[in-house]
Amino acid sequence: MKKIEAIIKPFKLDELKEALSELQINGMTVSEVKGFGRQKGHTEIYRGAEYVVDFIPKIKVELVVPEEIASQVVETIITNVRTGKIGDGKIFVLPVETVLRIRTGERDNEAI
Numbered sequence: 001m002k003k004i005e006a007i008i009k010p011f012k013l014d015e016l017k018e019a020l021s022e023l024q025i026n027g028m029t030v031s032e033v034k035g036f037g038r039q040k041g042h043t044e045i046y047r048g049a050e051y052v053v054d055f056i057p058k059i060k061v062e063l064v065v066p067e068e069i070a071s072q073v074v075e076t077i078i079t080n081v082r083t084g085k086i087g088d089g090k091i092f093v094l095p096v097e098t099v100l101r102i103r104t105g106e107r108d109n110e111a112i
Helices: 010-022 067-081
Strands: 002-008 029-035 042-046 049-053 056-065 090-095
Touching: 002 010, 002 067, 010 056, 010 067, 056 067, 067 090
Parallel strands: none
Antiparallel strands: 002 056, 002 090, 029 056, 042 049
């Protein structure tokens, strides 16, 4: 099993959710996060005062999928969130040793 974490632009979430549901992905965790990479933030003017916004709002999507479809899921994420502009985000793929559904005691692929 693999855990896939994707940091994406907020307006791409609905499009990604629809694409993943077509792959029969029936669960994910979504968090609102803030951060920066090469963007290094930006400046804004509010009521005449200029200030620096260091952390850009992003969405973090986390999925645990069987290893056999992990590369397909990654490609689906890339296809559906890429704008070609700076700040499109990152994808991290991590190994998962065990998954346990607390309610039923199911493990691994049955628990996904």
